[in-house]
Amino acid sequence: MAVIVLGFLIAGAAGGVAYFFPVLRAAVIQTGHSGDLSTTPNPSAVNNPAGNPALGSTGSPFTVLLLGSDDDEKFDKNHVLTQSMILVRIVPQSNQVTMLSIPRDLWVPLAGGGSGKIDAAYSNGGAKMAIATVQRNFKVHVDEYVWIGLKGLIRLIDRLGGVDLITSNPVLDDFYPNDIDSPDPYATQRIAVLAGPQHLDGTHALQYVRSRHSDLRGDFGRSQRQQQVLIALRAKASRVSPADLPDVAAAFQGELQTSMSLPRIRQVLPLATHLTIESVKQQVLLPPYTSGGKVGDQDVILANWSEILPLVRQTFPAS
Amino acid sequence: MVAFGFGVYFGLASFKSKAAQRAGSKPVTKARTLVPVPGVVFMAQGGALYRLENGQFSEIKPGPGDWTQPTSVPQGGLIAVSRQLHFSDLYLLDGSGHPVRQLTKNQTNTVETNHWAFYPNLSPDGKTLFYSYDPKDLSNTFRVDLAVWSMPLQGTQAQGRRRTTPSPYTGGDVQPLPLSSGAVIYTKYGIDDAGHSQSQIWLQAHAGAIGQALTEPADDCSAPALSRDGTRLAMVCTNGRQTSSLQVAPFDGQRLGPREVLVEGQLAAMPAWAPDGLSLLYTAPGGSNGRFQLWLVQAPRSTASPSPQAAVSPSGNPTPMAARQARLVTNDLDLDATSAPLWMAPAGS
Numbered sequence: 001m002a003v004i005v006l007g008f009l010i011a012g013a014a015g016g017v018a019y020f021f022p023v024l025r026a027a028v029i030q031t032g033h034s035g036d037l038s039t040t041p042n043p044s045a046v047n048n049p050a051g052n053p054a055l056g057s058t059g060s061p062f063t064v065l066l067l068g069s070d071d072d073e074k075f076d077k078n079h080v081l082t083q084s085m086i087l088v089r090i091v092p093q094s095n096q097v098t099m100l101s102i103p104r105d106l107w108v109p110l111a112g113g114g115s116g117k118i119d120a121a122y123s124n125g126g127a128k129m130a131i132a133t134v135q136r137n138f139k140v141h142v143d144e145y146v147w148i149g150l151k152g153l154i155r156l157i158d159r160l161g162g163v164d165l166i167t168s169n170p171v172l173d174d175f176y177p178n179d180i181d182s183p184d185p186y187a188t189q190r191i192a193v194l195a196g197p198q199h200l201d202g203t204h205a206l207q208y209v210r211s212r213h214s215d216l217r218g219d220f221g222r223s224q225r226q227q228q229v230l231i232a233l234r235a236k237a238s239r240v241s242p243a244d245l246p247d248v249a250a251a252f253q254g255e256l257q258t259s260m261s262l263p264r265i266r267q268v269l270p271l272a273t274h275l276t277i278e279s280v281k282q283q284v285l286l287p288p289y290t291s292g293g294k295v296g297d298q299d300v301i302l303a304n305w306s307e308i309l310p311l312v313r314q315t316f317p318a319s
Numbered sequence: 320m321v322a323f324g325f326g327v328y329f330g331l332a333s334f335k336s337k338a339a340q341r342a343g344s345k346p347v348t349k350a351r352t353l354v355p356v357p358g359v360v361f362m363a364q365g366g367a368l369y370r371l372e373n374g375q376f377s378e379i380k381p382g383p384g385d386w387t388q389p390t391s392v393p394q395g396g397l398i399a400v401s402r403q404l405h406f407s408d409l410y411l412l413d414g415s416g417h418p419v420r421q422l423t424k425n426q427t428n429t430v431e432t433n434h435w436a437f438y439p440n441l442s443p444d445g446k447t448l449f450y451s452y453d454p455k456d457l458s459n460t461f462r463v464d465l466a467v468w469s470m471p472l473q474g475t476q477a478q479g480r481r482r483t484t485p486s487p488y489t490g491g492d493v494q495p496l497p498l499s500s501g502a503v504i505y506t507k508y509g510i511d512d513a514g515h516s517q518s519q520i521w522l523q524a525h526a527g528a529i530g531q532a533l534t535e536p537a538d539d540c541s542a543p544a545l546s547r548d549g550t551r552l553a554m555v556c557t558n559g560r561q562t563s564s565l566q567v568a569p570f571d572g573q574r575l576g577p578r579e580v581l582v583e584g585q586l587a588a589m590p591a592w593a594p595d596g597l598s599l600l601y602t603a604p605g606g607s608n609g610r611f612q613l614w615l616v617q618a619p620r621s622t623a624s625p626s627p628q629a630a631v632s633p634s635g636n637p638t639p640m641a642a643r644q645a646r647l648v649t650n651d652l653d654l655d656a657t658s659a660p661l662w663m664a665p666a667g668s
Binding site for chain 1: 506653
């Protein structure tokens with residue numbers, strides 16, 4: 001009898017492992033550690049049998065550095081710049097999220113030595129260097145990071161079924177990079193993402209968040225659009241169940257790296273359900289926090305740290 | 320035991336949410352409407368136009384490109400946009416959707432010298448075509464802003480004239496709505512001092528006139544649609560948020576009256592008036608696949624008049640109309656939400 005029960009347990013476990021294999025594989029490849037797929041109930045759910053939506057009440061607040069890179073053929077795969085850097089503070093107890101976009105051209109001392117645009121930190125030393133540079137300059141502690149490439153973002157959005165959002169203005173660009181699956185990574189194309197409520201697939205969502213040539217605000221406008229898409233993705237993520245994770249993980253094919261463990265991801269997913277748009281605070285470092293300038297022959301963004309650091313301190317704990 | 324293992328595998332798979340599944344809408348022509356819609360409605364989905372009449376959909380695919388933004392021609396037929404990779408053109412179509420004439424020629428051999436043409440709309444007399452077009456700025460090649468242009472329907476694009484001057488690097492002026500007075504209502508995009516993009520409904524009294532705002536920047540209104548009798552303007556306003564409200568205001572040809580909220584809390588887009596002015600169609604997510612569907616809502620009768628003092632429509636707290644229940648018209652479409660439905664009276668009426 002015991003042998004039969006054991007056999008069923010093994011068969012069931014094998015079925016479960018087979019189902020979640022893509023997640024385990026992605027976890028090992030993308031984070032360097034294996035995932036914990038135990039089905040232990042969330043302590044907050046145990047302590048909250050009434051199903052109070054204050055989910056994750058036992059989870060501590062944490063800070064994630066989101067990194068997005070142009071990783072097309074123009075670049076050495078191991079030395080890509082970060083086109084997008086967003087510090088995200090997640091407070092599960094109050095279901096609050098703050099997003100702070102860091103301009104990619106911000107001129108800062110780099111953790112590896114010397115000074116440069118902050119987008120070079122990841123190129124010089126990967127996520128470790130990017131995190132160290134952000135921590136040193138913004139005086140914050142970063143708990144986790146997520147890096148995603150161009151195709152990764154397209155695949156993520158497509159795998160989630162696209163995003164519904166209100167695009168803030170017509171985004172038109174006559175020199176948009178035509179560098180994804182293109183024989184010439186330096187080729188350009190014209191894009192026109194029209195304004196208003198609409199459904200965007202991954203390719204068009206990427207166009208919306210990546211274009212910057214015809215925006216008065218340059219990179220700042222792009223940062224605002226990136227935050228809009230992240231909020232729209234939140235709505236999609238709220239409909240994702242753990243059973244979806246194999247499909248989502250399989251979609252990335254190396255286009256996503258993260259330090260987040262699967263338990264942490266499981267903690268974040270339900271948060272998306274209870275998060276309201278009003279509880280997402282968006283910050284972009286427009287003047288007076290920054291100003292345009294020149295270093296040598298480079299156009300850069302100069303930080304006004306006496307304004308930035310008090311703003312950052314309101315939300316992000318010191319390192 | 321092996322079967323049990325497979326059972327666990329497929330059992331787990333059954334918990335997949337629809338969010339992570341690739342959406343597959345069934346062909347529009349197989350779709351059915353949930354509520355009857357009188358008259359004829361044209362809409363766009365997946366690069367084709369569709370005609371809805373008597374509850375039946377029929378596809379119109381006049382030629383290569385993605386077809387969108389149909390508008391009516393008083394003499395009969397349609398004008399629609401054909402969009403390709405680097406350019407888009409306007410076409411005059413006959414009543415069956417066959418191309419009669421290419422109205423613009425925006426394709427060139429160099430990628431960045433192509434042009435866009437969007438949002439066609441004819442003047443009430445059917446003689447002048449208004450549209451959004453991106454003129455080139457030779458001194459700033461990165462600048463691409465749409466402006467409102469007009470050209471004689473029976474003329475050529477070379478006779479086209481720019482009607483508005485867009486704010487630079489904002490996306491520009493779109494969705495022209497010509498009036499019988501020669502004025503044109505349109506949506507103007509701008510960027511405020513805090514760096515936020517905003518849209519306003521503007522009115523230009525005549526060609527060459529300086530435009531005037533009909534709504535406040537912070538209201539973030541767009542997609543103007545005028546009732547057939549010209550007394551009410553429908554629009555979509557977002558107040559800078561990621562939800563929109565469908566609003567209607569009385570209009571006297573120059574000013575808007577107090578706005579009334581018909582629908583709130585959806586991603587409502589692109590309203591279109593019923594030919595009799597009693598209701599509105601718009602697009603918003605819904606139905607079985609969560610994609611953009613057609614919705615129907617009753618329209619308020621015109622009661623208030625525009626304030627003679629205020630040039631800009633009173634904003635802040637438009638009157639909510641919670642009693643107006645929007646009804647889902649389609650259930651499993653995936654409509655192009657940047658293309659307003661075109662709602663026409665049945666032929667011969």
